[in-house]
Structures are given as structure tokens and as C-alpha cells.
């Protein structure tokens with residue numbers, strides 16, 4: 353049975369290697385997947401969804417290898433609601449120290465139409481498949497896909513069925529990124545209140561970012577009682593992506609005063625894994641992406657640069673070191689002021705008096721007007737031209 357004693361602990365379930373890899377064009381090689389899984393394990397991710405074993409031979413092999421190498425994380429394989437998928441997922445994860453089978457079915461009217469199952473027929477399918485998975489593995493996660501567009505009464509019924517058949521984690525996916533924070537919280541609260549046995553399992557939140565609300569929706573679900581967040585590095589995932597791991601983890605760390613929950617993540621490893629996932633998936637991280645974007649700790653305007661030089665907290669709500677970055681980045685451009693130029697030149701080995709600085713500042717501004725960003729090499733060239741030695 354899942355340990356529910358630590359009420360403030362939120363489990364981090366990373367699905368970069370499954371939902372993340374489903375981003376068109378984000379395919380990763382076997383070795384790259386193993387490397388990312390090792391990094392996820394080391395940084396303290398609780399559950400790694402390593403792939404969808406029935407999808408291809410390659411996926412199966414990768415999940416099996418990740419299961420064998422994992423040290424502490426639970427290794428999870430995805431399966432649709434049929435015995436062949438579930439058996440294949442079990443075959444792939446069974447050698448993990450801590451294996452999990454994750455099985456799902458689309459429960460909303462739209463999905464019931466596609467599978468041509470009546471409500472009763474779907475309940476029977478859930479009974480059979482969750483029971484089958486539970487006979488193989490004592491750690492079973494079940495998901496009603498498109499939960500946020502499923503009728504509440506029916507959602508309660510299918511969730512109750514899955515719990516009765518032995519599911520230990522119930523994941524509530526917002527498959528198409530349709531919900532909003534208040535609704536996300538209300539849905540979890542409603543399930544916890546209405547479904548018999550709900551307090552015996554962990555509820556998870558799995559949000560997509562189609563309306564840009566995946567992080568807010570996941571955090572709202574946690575405040576309402578969910579204790580597992582499903583997410584990916586850099587928010588990689590189908591369409592607009594999934595909840596970004598780095599965002600929820602840092603939000604819970606930085607705003608622990610109003611969201612008193614903790615994760616087991618070593619946040620100083622965030623930057624390294626973000627870069628790794630970006631490189632192997634071929635998906636660049638947008639410059640202004642929260643937490644891991646190139647500009648997330650960069651300051652160009654004079655007021656901001658002056659502020660962070662005096663006290664970083666004026667314009668930074670977390671320390672770069674918290675995510676494994678060396679230092680705040682002062683970007684030199686036309687909005688930069690004297691204080692930043694002095695600090696930057698000092699970093700480059702030039703310690704200037706006030707008059708020298710004034711002189712260089714005039715020429716720096718002229719250069720900055722011509723160039724979008726003034727790099728360290730530009731400043732060194734400027735100093736050489738100024739006959740000012742370090």
C-alpha cells in the first residue's frame with residue numbers, strides 16, 4: 353500500500369521519456385534515454401515513466417534497460433487497457449527494484465464514442481485490466497484519459513472501480529490542456545470526497561499546456577489533495593507540452609510559504625538535465641522559459657543590473673545556484689548602466705577609476721546602439737582601443 357503518512361510530500365513522476373518523447377520530432381536513441389533516466393534517478397525523481405513498451409521493440413528494450421539500471425526511482429511502463437499491452441509493460445519493468453504498471457483508457461464521451469463502448473462495458477474493461485495488472489505487480493497506476501472532460505458521476509464510478517480492483521495510484525489527466533486552476537482543484541476535491549476508498553490511494557495530476565496553464569493546474573490539484581505531479585523536463589510533450597518539472601519543483605520550493613509541500617528533488621541538477629534533454633531531443637529551450645531559459649537569470653536594464661549587483665533579491669526570486677547555474681548573467685546592451693559595466697569589466701580583469709569608466713561608458717553606449725548584445729570579446733576590444741590596461 354502506498355505510504356500516505358507524509359502529508360506534505362509530493363511525488364514527482366517524470367514522463368519525459370514517454371509523453372515527452374511523443375512530441376513530434378523528439379525521438380531519442382536508446383543510449384540517450386538511459387543517460388536521461390540515470391540523471392532523473394540521481395536528481396531524486398520518484399517515478400520515471402520510461403516508455404510505452406508495446407509501441408515498438410526499441411521502446412521495450414529501452415524500458416527494460418532503464419528498469420535494470422535504476423537505483424531508487426520506481427520504473428513505470430505504460431499500457432492501454434488490454435492484456436497484451438499490460439503483459440508487455442510488465443515484461444519490460446519487472447526487473448526494476450521498484451516496478452510499476454500504468455494502464456489507461458479514455459473515459460470521456462468523445463473517447464467512449466471512438467472505442468464504441470457503453471459506460472457499463474467500459475467499467476467491465478477497467479475491472480478486467482486493472483485486476484490483471486494488479487495480479488502481476490503490486491504497484492499499479494490507472495488513468496481515465498481525458499478525465500477533465502468526463503462526466504463527474506461517471507468519473508467517480510470508474511475511479512471507484514479501479515481502486516476496488518487494486519490500483520494504488522489514480523492519475524487524473526487533463527489530456528488536452530482544457531482545464532483551469534480552480535476547476536483542476538475542484539475535480540480532485542470532488543473525487544476525494546465522493547469516491548469510496550479514495551483516501552487509500554495517491555491521486556496524481558497530469559496536465560498538458562495547450563492553454564499555458566499546465567503548471568498552475570498541477571499546483572492547484574496539489575493544493576486540493578493530489579500528491580503526485582506528472583511532468584517533463586523543459587515541459588516537453590504532445591502539442592504544447594506537459595507540466596514542466598522545473599517549474600512545479602521550483603514553485604513549491606520558492607513559495608513554500610503559501611504552498612507548504614515538499615519534493616525529493618535536488619534542484620541543483622535542474623540546469624544540467626534541462627540542457628541534456630534539449631540537446632538530445634533537438635528542442636531548444638525558449639530564451640524566456642521560466643527557470644531554465646537563457647534569460648531566466650539575465651538582466652540587461654540599468655536599473656535591474658544595479659539592483660542585482662547591490663542585492664540579488666531585488667530582481668531575482670531564486671538564486672541561480674539553486675538550479676545549478678554559476679551566477680546571474682549581466683547581459684550588456686543599450687539599457688545597461690555604469691554599475692553593470694564596471695562590474696562586468698572587473699570580471700574581465702579591468703578595474704577602472706571613475707574618469708576612465710565615464711570615458712569607456714560613452715563608447716560602450718555607442719557600440720551598444722549598433723549591436724543588440726555587447727559580448728565579453730567586444731568589451732575587451734573596446735578596452736584595447738582605449739589604451740587602458742588591466
Ligand code: KIV
Pocket residue numbers: 371456495497498523525526527528558560
Ligand atoms: O495525457 C494523457 O492523458 C496521457 C495518458 C496516457 C495518461 O498521457
Ligand code: ZN
Pocket residue numbers: 371525527558560
Ligand atoms: Zn499526457
